[in-house]
Amino acid sequence: MKKILTVCLALVTGTLVAQNVKSPSGNISLDFRLVEGKPSYSVTYKSKPVVLSSLLGVKLKETTDLASGFSIDSIGNHSFNESWKPVLGEQSSIVNHYNQMTVALSQSAGRKLNIIFRIFDEGIAFRYDFPRQKDLNYFVISDEVSEFNLTGDHKVFWIPGDYDSQEYVYNESKISEIDNDKLNLNNGIALKSIGGRYVVQSPLMMKSQDKLYLNIFEAAVVNYPVMHLNVDTKTFKLRSQLVPNAIGDKAYLQTPCVSPWRTIMVSDDARDIVGSKMILNLNDPSRIDDTSWIKPMKYVGIWWEMHVGKSTWDFAGSQNAQNAATQDLIPSGKHGATTENTKRYIDFAAKNGFDGVLVEGWNVGWEDWFGNWKEEVFDFVTPYPDFNIKEVTDYAKSKGVKMIMHHETSGSVANYERRLDRAFDNMRKFGYPAVKSGYVGRIIPRGEFHDGQTMVNHFNFVARRAADYKLMVNSHESSRPTGYSRTYPNYIAAEAARGNEFNAWSTGNPPMHETLLPFTRLLGGPMDYTPGIFEIKMNVYDPKKTEQVHTTLAKQLALYVTMYSPLQMAADLPENYERHPDAFQFIKDVAADWETSKYLEAEPGDYLTVVRKDKKSDKWFLGAITDENARKSQIALDFLPKGQKFKAIIYEDGKDADWQKNPKSYNIRTVEVTSKSKINLVLAPGGGTAISFEPVK
């Protein structure tokens, strides 16, 4: 259903021109204005101002900016309403419904810029479109003008605008209180490149004093750097801050081309934002024709045992570069990725119905991998002497288990790219269907940042090249996704936020962390958060340790539902699961690809309750989590199909559960329910509830 209207306007320079476009529901309204040749926009929600007049445009290196001196050539409008089927997702069908306005601008010298606005029911988006034109072919973006002029001193959940990492705990404050200089940066992040005192990252989740939920983000970041936001803490005006390259440039482009979409979601109901598919909708459809090889995966792996200090990635156990250089490594006996240990995980996966086994530390280089800005660390094909890749992959195959490859690059992207085909050939040779890639450390090419155009292009390139090999990709320490998994659905997951691992060896993630991620990081695509930690306190591994996961055990189960990903790790050690087979049953049962999802309760930073229906069965799963505060609520089960009885297995916090004092207290009970039933959820501080609903025959 497309409707195209084109309004041709007389050339009007130096005067005010205003055009309006509304969301399909009519709740959101956007005004475009051209005042004295400068383009700007403003947004209202249910007639309340949300974004005040904010400038638009881009600055170009060594040539006239595309930010002023404009007149309007034409304004075109059209409506779009279609649905599409994601290969994997929170729902089997996604509606993409918006009204679009395209403003065609030109400068007197003849250069052209189009600004395209799309207004959805849950927010607005705009992008710059640089059409083919005589006087603009190659150009370099030195700055983007895009402003987000907010109406007040909103509550904001923010992390510093670091060009190399998003693995921060969220700060909750007023906009006026944003100040990176006041942060405690002893937070376990090794490499930090904060782009300014008042620069924060998007997705930026906010709540206004009149209880509007606001989210500023971007979609379809392709051949462009990540946008951070420079905040004027006095006027509440946010300005785009693009991540520079090694020599300070932002983006190298050639007409015809487009910028990413800049997005502003707004609603008086937080569930509209957490459940929005706007970011995916703003990306191009899948470019992979045959997607039959793209599958959800639940997996276990040799990974958490390194985080808790039980074993090491490196064979020599020394992390000593000079030891590594001798070529005659002395095994420490603590190496995790041995053939024998891998077989143990394969057995565990096979026994418990997991699809895959990840093995980190299988390949040579780990003695010398971190913090040295070293270009040739890994070759991605040579196993340690105690890891027999043929034996392991043959064994996995005999057990019906898939192996997940691991490619840590230590940030040396130049090295990874020149070895990528060999690495993927090796995966194909041994039948690995998926790779977890890692980018810990300063980037090589030196001077580049994780969030710059070069690296954005790299992450996207790896996804595309992996698709050529029919491989799925799960990137860690990449720039955060902005919906590219719609276009390359083999890019099944990414980390790109502070994951569960930080709880093992740093100040960790406060209980509110997981209630916020679905409002921020997850809007752009699935996260490999690695939930499922049953041994919550690290002192079980070493009495001197004080670290812990900031959770109850039941909440770890609920995360499999609240943190959508088609790639879900059961991150804890097999022996820890074997001590709690009853609770482990939920992880075994829970689906990873969904027919439908409904967000029942949501308040960013406080709580989240979501229920989802498995795509392959009639089972439903519910996840409810809270922050550091205990919480009670009653859930109506009217999402269940009418007239059908279900057995609800409820995995809840024990009466005395508390993330700090008694995190492992949980209770499992079974009740029979229908769509008319209600269930009381009782969540401990830092707790959660997971429920599986199985149809009763």
Next chain:
Amino acid sequence: MKKILTVCLALVTGTLVAQNVKSPSGNISLDFRLVEGKPSYSVTYKSKPVVLSSLLGVKLKETTDLASGFSIDSIGNHSFNESWKPVLGEQSSIVNHYNQMTVALSQSAGRKLNIIFRIFDEGIAFRYDFPRQKDLNYFVISDEVSEFNLTGDHKVFWIPGDYDSQEYVYNESKISEIDNDKLNLNNGIALKSIGGRYVVQSPLMMKSQDKLYLNIFEAAVVNYPVMHLNVDTKTFKLRSQLVPNAIGDKAYLQTPCVSPWRTIMVSDDARDIVGSKMILNLNDPSRIDDTSWIKPMKYVGIWWEMHVGKSTWDFAGSQNAQNAATQDLIPSGKHGATTENTKRYIDFAAKNGFDGVLVEGWNVGWEDWFGNWKEEVFDFVTPYPDFNIKEVTDYAKSKGVKMIMHHETSGSVANYERRLDRAFDNMRKFGYPAVKSGYVGRIIPRGEFHDGQTMVNHFNFVARRAADYKLMVNSHESSRPTGYSRTYPNYIAAEAARGNEFNAWSTGNPPMHETLLPFTRLLGGPMDYTPGIFEIKMNVYDPKKTEQVHTTLAKQLALYVTMYSPLQMAADLPENYERHPDAFQFIKDVAADWETSKYLEAEPGDYLTVVRKDKKSDKWFLGAITDENARKSQIALDFLPKGQKFKAIIYEDGKDADWQKNPKSYNIRTVEVTSKSKINLVLAPGGGTAISFEPVK
């Protein structure tokens, strides 16, 4: 034959320590001194000072320099005298004979630096050796201290210290007259990055007032940037200037490691320098076990016709990026690399006994390739619609001709590396044994220079990776070779200096140019100079053109002998050769791999006469060239084997020949000679003589 002596010295700081080492002949003497903890050296030749006391050492980023505060731990001496057989070369066996002194230094904090000196009969070399040590593992070189403190205001042949190009005409002046600000830079070089007003490149060829020939260069530049030389034009002190990376660093290293060798050749006979194999000797032996696939090649190609404007690299003939972007290119009819034209060259090669045919412009991208700092220009595998790669390669095979692949990167090395395996796979698929690579344009990763560590590593990586595929490499616009072809003999040639092509469309190369290159560029390895131009004046292609090759026709023949390369192009068009079959015979006959070579006459910038014996036959070939001045000389043929008669076919300048007025005048005569004969060489201004000696049975 190795002899190792180690002298242990008491720790001596703050006082003068001197140690001397001499060349095997005793003519060259080097003194090492440690004065107040600072290392320095000086050099004499036949007791005359050549290099006055000059500092040594390196500066490190963010840590204490390795340039002062030293005491001597030990001084070790040994002698070395071996010969080795290059796979391809000017001679079948090379003597590597030197005396070595290793000075082991340490600082009070414990850090160690060794300086290794090698004294050959034709010069000295030194390098920094960073041994494995507790307090120095990873480090960044921010500057090199290395000085070359010369004794006077020598005559010097110099080109500016450009980080991106060596394709300059040599300037001949006194050291005191070096000044990049006074250069006319309208010289056909598109990309220039000159590193300072008084910075020049090595190899730097000089002649002192007392007629000593001096050459400063480097060898084995591996994992290190190119060294340029910063000249103090008043004191004649030269200082190392390393090429920086995108963020100003010079080299990223890890102990144990070594710097390249810094070399100073000196002799009172210029032939000792032009014939020296010191640079090759200072490189590591071949790392390729089976070298049977590395073969000399004489070739023709679709190349010069583009330079003279007869055809184009690009299919659309527009060099219009936006045209390219439309995906529906309109052929101009001038595209050179058509199937039909390629077959014509294959026929010509087969008929005349050439090994190979190069085809440039065969692949899509040329409409949009130059000057845009564009990352994805070429994919290195997709032919233009009028170039049928299968048909062409099948045809070549049927004619016994090898195809030479062309990979122009336009400087986008990031793109080339991520596509290199695909590109090499494609070559293997179609049976190409060799690739000519090109690096015209600003480097991507952006901010890097052609001569930085990153790019040095790239050029060496491509050679190594090509060896994995058994492919030979001929790089154009690379950093200039420093003998790495000894280690990877499949790196058969490079351009990396101002080649013959500049004569077609710029001010060109003055007649002295080729008399100098063997004293400079060729010391580091073979050059693909592309000689053999018979149609010397460009006005034959377009009456408006005034450009010409600065040569006589006979000199073009002589270049096949004077410019050593195992890869030699007959660069002119087939139809131009067909008009001069008698002269063309020399190009058909001349060898490209040699049993022995003798430099008979040599004066840098003035003239050069060399004779070489074919490795596969008993034929000898002589080349003699001069600069803009006519020249006569008499050559004794005592290099020929005694008692054997030879037919000498002499290709010489016509009586009225002159590079400017009458370049195509030549004369061919045949005489019978023995080792007792003498031949009078009569060279026109800008002229030359080529002679083939065939044994008379």
